[in-house]
Amino acid sequence: MAHSGINVLFEGRNLIRLFGGLWTTVEIAAVALVLGLILGVILGVLRTFPNRLLRLVLRLYLEFFRIVPTVVLLFLFYYILPKQLGVNLPANQVATLVFALWTAAEMSDIVRGALISVPKHQRESGMAIGLNRLQLYRYVLIPQAVSLELPATINLVTRVIKTTSLLMLISVMDVINVGQQVVEANNQKYPTGVFWVYGIIFVMYFAIDYPLSWWAKRMDKKRLERANG
Amino acid sequence: MAKQVIKVEHLEKYYQKDHILHDINFSIDQGEVVALLGPSGSGKSTLIRCLNGLEPYQNGTVSFNGDQVVPTEKNWQKLRQKIGMVFQSYDLFPNLTVLDNILLGPVKVQKQSRETAKAAAEKLLDQVGLREYENVYPRQLSGGQKQRIAIVRALALNPELMLFDEVTASLDPEMVRGVLNIISKLAQDSDMTMIVVTHEMNFAQQIADRVLFLEDGKILEQTKGDQFFKQPQTDRAKEFLESMDF
Numbered sequence: 001m002a003h004s005g006i007n008v009l010f011e012g013r014n015l016i017r018l019f020g021g022l023w024t025t026v027e028i029a030a031v032a033l034v035l036g037l038i039l040g041v042i043l044g045v046l047r048t049f050p051n052r053l054l055r056l057v058l059r060l061y062l063e064f065f066r067i068v069p070t071v072v073l074l075f076l077f078y079y080i081l082p083k084q085l086g087v088n089l090p091a092n093q094v095a096t097l098v099f100a101l102w103t104a105a106e107m108s109d110i111v112r113g114a115l116i117s118v119p120k121h122q123r124e125s126g127m128a129i130g131l132n133r134l135q136l137y138r139y140v141l142i143p144q145a146v147s148l149e150l151p152a153t154i155n156l157v158t159r160v161i162k163t164t165s166l167l168m169l170i171s172v173m174d175v176i177n178v179g180q181q182v183v184e185a186n187n188q189k190y191p192t193g194v195f196w197v198y199g200i201i202f203v204m205y206f207a208i209d210y211p212l213s214w215w216a217k218r219m220d221k222k223r224l225e226r227a228n229g
Numbered sequence: 230m231a232k233q234v235i236k237v238e239h240l241e242k243y244y245q246k247d248h249i250l251h252d253i254n255f256s257i258d259q260g261e262v263v264a265l266l267g268p269s270g271s272g273k274s275t276l277i278r279c280l281n282g283l284e285p286y287q288n289g290t291v292s293f294n295g296d297q298v299v300p301t302e303k304n305w306q307k308l309r310q311k312i313g314m315v316f317q318s319y320d321l322f323p324n325l326t327v328l329d330n331i332l333l334g335p336v337k338v339q340k341q342s343r344e345t346a347k348a349a350a351e352k353l354l355d356q357v358g359l360r361e362y363e364n365v366y367p368r369q370l371s372g373g374q375k376q377r378i379a380i381v382r383a384l385a386l387n388p389e390l391m392l393f394d395e396v397t398a399s400l401d402p403e404m405v406r407g408v409l410n411i412i413s414k415l416a417q418d419s420d421m422t423m424i425v426v427t428h429e430m431n432f433a434q435q436i437a438d439r440v441l442f443l444e445d446g447k448i449l450e451q452t453k454g455d456q457f458f459k460q461p462q463t464d465r466a467k468e469f470l471e472s473m474d475f
């Protein structure tokens with residue numbers, strides 16, 4: 001078979017372009033995750049404070065990002081908000097922002113859940129040695145919450161990375177968008193190229209996400225083993 | 230005349246509508262060891278938790294070293310380094326080693342240098358016979374060892390008053406002795422003022438200068454230690470001692 005579909009990957013700069021697209025995807029995901037996780041921890045801590053108004057506002061923030069589908073959020077931030085507010089951000093930055101805010105919302109719930117499941121006695125023993133609220137969180141509650149929440153956090157990270165495949169919808173040159181262009185440009189010469197292009201994109205996502213979800217599962221298992229003695 | 234360390238006047242405590250503590254009045258001098266006794270649910274834990282601000286109270290006052298405490302979280306937080314407390318559940322911080330558990334208060338709250346605090350901590354660890362465990366994590370310790378470390382953690386702040394709430398109640402019987410010995414030694418060898426909630430009557434008799442007997446949130450009697458166990462003043466206290474097989 002002279003025209004085996006796999007050659008579409010080696011035609012011209014196709015493979016390099018695909019990896020370039022992957023890089024854009026990874027860059028957006030990485031920046032969004034770093035910002036989102038940090039913001040999420042702060043919001044999660046705030047959600048355990050007694051102030052009701054604060055808790056309500058943060059809860060609404062979470063629900064908004066949880067209920068509205070990510071596609072809609074991307075469109076909202078890319079097409080609608082700029083018209084209304086007159087801010088025009090490049091697509092990459094809009095994408096980073098949306099993913100960061102979404103990550104922060106989900107992370108705040110994970111952190112809050114972990115913090116409130118640290119036993120009450122731990123909080124009281126910390127208070128009994130004179131720790132103030134900041135010190136209590138810094139040295140006692142957050143370190144214990146982190147080990148509880150790590151698997152859920154890694155699962156969130158894999159979800160965020162998977163969802164980056166929606167980026168093409170707002171014309172970010174991510175790996176999916178590049179893949180589509182490659183398929184269209186080579187449709188005549190390699191009719192089966194579509195399988196190979198999407199195949200390699202599948203392999204790329206799998207290579208990033210599978211180790212993460214394997215790690216999360218292993219950690220959860222270990223934690224259960226330790227909890228059961 | 231001995232200095233008055235803590236004084237409680239007309240203290241009232243409610244949980245929502247439930248009236249838990251009724252007009253509590255007492256004071257404790259420096260160096261005095263007071264056993265707080267009473268049946269389950271009488272309010273012992275609630276009372277000593279009011280004394281370091283872990284539990285808010287609705288009426289009355291607590292004075293520490295002659296100064297009435299203005300009950301804000303910030304004031305209590307400062308006072309808690311002078312009022313050590315050890316709980317029934319041995320709750321060391323599982324994320325820190327034994328030594329770091331002990332140093333957290335002195336270093337972060339009192340801003341002592343780590344070296345100074347460490348030297349003091351090691352001396353205390355020697356006294357409870359656990360020096361060689363300083364780099365171990367709490368999960369590797371037995372209940373009795375954890376409880377001894379919890380006592381050291383409270384003492385490391387150099388408190389003026391120690392509160393013990395049934396610190397041996399969740400220990401295996403063979404661990405109890407060791408922990409009680411540490412508290413007895415503290416009562417004898419130092420001038421520590423202490424309030425001890427316990428259901429170990431022999432232990433209470435051995436260390437208590439005075440007994441506060443609490444029932445249904447009221448102090449029914451305050452009697453000198455040796456006298457309380459021989460000749461309680463109220464029938465209720467007599468029944469209580471009998472029920473404890475004493």
Ligand SMILES: Nc1ncnc2c1ncn2[C@@H]1O[C@H](COP(=O)(O)OP(=O)(O)OP(=O)(O)O)[C@@H](O)[C@H]1O
Pocket residue numbers: 244247249267268269270271272273274275276
């Ligand atoms: N968080 C709470 N909310 C409502 N009621 C409470 C709470 N904690 C304690 N109580 C009630 O207050 C009363 C006194 O409880 P407390 O724990 O102080 O008793 P205790 O003397 O320490 O008992 P025990 O010997 O069993 O430890 C009990 O009737 C209990 O049900």
Ligand SMILES: [Mg+2]
Pocket residue numbers: 273274275395
């Ligand atoms: Mg109690």
